[in-house]
Structures are given as C-alpha cells and as structure tokens.
Amino acid sequence: MRKSEINRRTTETAIQLELNLDGTGESSISTGCGFLDHMLTLFARHGCFDLNVKCTGDTYVDDHHTVEDMGICLGTAFSQALGEMRGINRYGDIILPMDEALILCAADLSGRSFLSYEFQIPSEKVGTFDTELTEEFFLAFTRKANITLHVRQLSGNNSHHIIEAAFKAFARVLAQAVKINEDFKDTIPSTKGVLI
Structure with missing residues (x-):
C-alpha cells in the first residue's frame, strides 16, 4: 500500500496527516478552517484517497498559515507515498463542470515543480x-x-463553485496520474529512468 504519515510543527501550525493513495475516499479532516475542511473532504472523496488530518494553527490571525502549511504537508505526503513512482500513469487531465463553473486541470508527476494558475474568482x-x-x-x-x-x-461566477470544482478536478487528475498502469507496473514512466 502506498501510504505516508506527516507530522509537522512550526510556531504557526501543528499538523498530523495520514494519506493512503489506494483508499476508498474516507476522510477525517479538522484544520480549524471550515471551508478548507470541506475542500479536503471532497478532495479525498473524488480522488478515492484516504486522508486523516488534524491541524491546529494561528487562525486567530487569519487562515493563511493553515492553508499554506496544509498544502506543504499534503504535497509532501503525496511525494513520500509515491516513492520512486514505479508503474504510475504519471499524467492526468480533466475538464470538470460544476453548475456554471468549468475548470480545466492537468498534471504531470514529473519531479519538476511548476504551477500555472489562472482564475478570476469574483469575491x-x-x-x-x-x-x-x-x-x-x-x-x-x-x-x-x-x-x-x-x-x-x-x-x-460563483466563488464557492469555482473553488470547489477546482479541488474536485485536482483530486480526479491526481487519481488518474497515481494509478498503477498494469502494462508498465515495473517501470518508471520516464526515459531518464527516474522521476525525482
């Protein structure tokens, strides 16, 4: 099973996170930020990832540190759970609708960090x-x-729908990319022989 556990403590947040890439979409999320809890819950469900999160943070200031540090921890957990990424599809893409919101999302588990983010969130x-x-x-x-x-x-034009659709699309794209391709289950999907 491709699993990972993260324990990260700073002066701003304390996060415990457990991730199973080969789960059923079960989750237990508590970050102190209700909207983020909702996004991570639907992320787990739509990606069929099992995700347990306990976070305490300085939300009395604002949600910035909690949200950013959750991204740090979840990204780290994915990297650790994937290991050398042997046999994965590597790529995923989707165009996902949610009422009036339409999101395009594509990912390459390339070993190279790059984000292209284009949004006009109205509120x-x-x-x-x-x-x-x-x-x-x-x-x-x-x-x-x-x-x-x-x-x-x-x-x-609905901010809630736009962000929710983005998290659903992100989850489904990652689920495609991390899925084991039975035709290539013993190989790393790169001519370099590594994806790190």
Missing part, C-alpha cells in the same frame, strides 16, 4: 475563507510534491 471571501488562499494551497502542494500542475477557470 474576496467564501464565508470567512480568503479566496486568494486557493492559489497558495496549490502552490505549496506543487512545490512539495514536485509536480507540474495547470489549473484554469474556463467559466463561472
């Missing part, structure tokens, strides 16, 4: 969540997971 907040933190989460994840990620809003 500054969804509830108490600062919508600009969505980019911070994806940036932190891609840096620590060492993946190339393109995520783009094609349409939409």
Whole structure:
C-alpha cells in the first residue's frame, strides 16, 4: 500500500496527516478552517484517497498559515507515498463542470515543480475563507510534491463553485496520474529512468 504519515510543527501550525493513495475516499479532516475542511473532504472523496488530518494553527490571525502549511504537508505526503513512482500513469487531465463553473486541470508527476494558475474568482471571501488562499494551497502542494500542475477557470461566477470544482478536478487528475498502469507496473514512466 502506498501510504505516508506527516507530522509537522512550526510556531504557526501543528499538523498530523495520514494519506493512503489506494483508499476508498474516507476522510477525517479538522484544520480549524471550515471551508478548507470541506475542500479536503471532497478532495479525498473524488480522488478515492484516504486522508486523516488534524491541524491546529494561528487562525486567530487569519487562515493563511493553515492553508499554506496544509498544502506543504499534503504535497509532501503525496511525494513520500509515491516513492520512486514505479508503474504510475504519471499524467492526468480533466475538464470538470460544476453548475456554471468549468475548470480545466492537468498534471504531470514529473519531479519538476511548476504551477500555472489562472482564475478570476469574483469575491474576496467564501464565508470567512480568503479566496486568494486557493492559489497558495496549490502552490505549496506543487512545490512539495514536485509536480507540474495547470489549473484554469474556463467559466463561472460563483466563488464557492469555482473553488470547489477546482479541488474536485485536482483530486480526479491526481487519481488518474497515481494509478498503477498494469502494462508498465515495473517501470518508471520516464526515459531518464527516474522521476525525482
């Protein structure tokens, strides 16, 4: 089983995270940020990843440190769970609708960190969540997971739907990319022979 555990403590957050890439979408999420909890719960469900998260952070300041550090920890967990990435599909892509929102997302588990993020989120907040933190989460994840990620809003005017569709698309793209390809299960999908 491709699993990992992360324990990360700073002066701003303390995070315990368990990830199983070959799960069933079960999750237990507590970050102190309700909207982020919702996004991570649907991320686990749509990716069929088992994800347990316990985070305490300085949310009395704002949600920035919690959101960014969750991206750091989840990206690190993915990298560790994948190991040398033998037999994976490596690539994933989707165009995902959610009501009026339409999201394009594509990933390459390349060993190279790059984020292309193109969004026009109409409101500054969804509830108490600062919508600009969505980019911070994806940036932190891609840096620590060492993946190339393109995520783009094609349409939409409801901030909640746009961000939710982005997390669903992200989960489904990762699920495609980490899936074991039975035709190549003993090889690393790169002419270099490594993906790190």
